[in-house]
Amino acid sequence: MDLISEDKISAMTSLEKLRFVLDGVKAGNIVILEGGLTSEEQMKLIELTMSEVNDDFPGIEIGGYPTRKGFLNLKRKTRLTVIGPANMMRTIRKDRDLISAIVSAI
Amino acid sequence: MEEGRRLRRRRKGLLSRLIRSLFFRKATARIGIYGPPNAGKTTLANRIVHTFVDEHEDIGIVSQVPHETRRTMMREGILIDLKAKLQLNPYPTENPHPPSNPYPKAREARAKLKIDIVDTPGLATKIDFHDFLAYGLDEAEAKKRAKEATEGVIEAIKWLDDVDGVLLLMDATEDPYTQTNIVIIGNLEARGIPVLIAANKIDLTDAAPQRIIDAFPQHTVIPISALKGEHMEELYEEMARKFR
Numbered sequence A: 001m002d003l004i005s006e007d008k009i010s011a012m013t014s015l016e017k018l019r020f021v022l023d024g025v026k027a028g029n030i031v032i033l034e035g036g037l038t039s040e041e042q043m044k045l046i047e048l049t050m051s052e053v054n055d056d057f058p059g060i061e062i063g064g065y066p067t068r069k070g071f072l073n074l075k076r077k078t079r080l081t082v083i084g085p086a087n088m089m090r091t092i093r094k095d096r097d098l099i100s101a102i103v104s105a106i
Numbered sequence B: 001m002e003e004g005r006r007l008r009r010r011r012k013g014l015l016s017r018l019i020r021s022l023f024f025r026k027a028t029a030r031i032g033i034y035g036p037p038n039a040g041k042t043t044l045a046n047r048i049v050h051t052f053v054d055e056h057e058d059i060g061i062v063s064q065v066p067h068e069t070r071r072t073m074m075r076e077g078i079l080i081d082l083k084a085k086l087q088l089n090p091y092p093t094e095n096p097h098p099p100s101n102p103y104p105k106a107r108e109a110r111a112k113l114k115i116d117i118v119d120t121p122g123l124a125t126k127i128d129f130h131d132f133l134a135y136g137l138d139e140a141e142a143k144k145r146a147k148e149a150t151e152g153v154i155e156a157i158k159w160l161d162d163v164d165g166v167l168l169l170m171d172a173t174e175d176p177y178t179q180t181n182i183v184i185i186g187n188l189e190a191r192g193i194p195v196l197i198a199a200n201k202i203d204l205t206d207a208a209p210q211r212i213i214d215a216f217p218q219h220t221v222i223p224i225s226a227l228k229g230e231h232m233e234e235l236y237e238e239m240a241r242k243f244r
């Protein structure tokens, strides 16, 4: 699991950020971005992911934290974005509590 | 700098969109149907064409196999005229049960809107060829379908630049609170593209459209069954309000 600080991310351009995330995920890591990605960046990430899906890499899972059911302010940047390899999706689900714990610690 | 330029371009896009919508109301609204695979997008697109154009014309193939639609298909110049339709046939649904809220009578029905309908493959963050093997495809076919499906998703994203409004379809038996739903709504809001959410498959007993209403309280959600034709008039009325 890679926890990436906001400082490290803010020095990168959008494209560098997405490249960095996708490379991490393709290497089998769950990447957690402090500060998160905007919806536009997430859409670009989906597009980039789709162009790189192959027999060994089925794609990604994305989660935004904190998310509370029934309450959502989409305009606000997510505080944390978690991206993982799709074939490790269960791991992300299982680690939901752990990730929530990290979120509240930040 | 690159960022700044992109931002300015987006602002300009928003502004010109606003000006266009205020002064040059387009005669035809181009409506993209988005939503996860198997939400019923093609079923809905076909129903709209069957109802208002020709009951024998299909936009695309409906299938329980995900990613049946791998190319975006457009049908142009569909006149949604509920009044004319209801005068021809006062009971336009196939629903044998009495509807919970009565359908608008012909003289009350005002929905009139000219649209181009764009049936997209929708969005996905993962496409695993193994998933297609379960539907009886052999490995080569499954890999080919997966490849085409990824291209379809990219095409669907690009089409967002060319639509005036979005019908976002969700399967009411599934959890609506997915990151792809959140991402597309966030993008539409940022671009100022009007969106109408349809909670589909309410004919199924485990459908829970209220979950979708609760998840996206800032948006209009219309529960429908694209397959059985339930509550379609309400959808058309709301489309006319939102996309005109």
Ligand SMILES: Nc1nc2c(ncn2[C@@H]2O[C@H](COP(=O)(O)OP(=O)(O)O)[C@@H](O)[C@H]2O)c(=O)[nH]1
Residues within 6 Å of the ligand: B035, B036, B037, B038, B039, B040, B041, B042, B043, B044, B061, B062, B063, B064, B066, B067, B068, B069, B122, B200, B201, B202, B203, B204, B224, B225, B226, B227, B228
């Ligand atoms: N029960 C039920 N099934 C539906 C409804 N709409 C679509 N379906 C079914 O869902 C599956 C996927 O439909 P399709 O239109 O191909 O979904 P798409 O991938 O979003 O285009 C098919 O088996 C359809 O028959 C509905 O309103 N009710």
Ligand SMILES: [Mg+2]
Residues within 6 Å of the ligand: B041, B042, B043, B060, B061, B068, B069, B120, B121
């Ligand atoms: Mg389809």
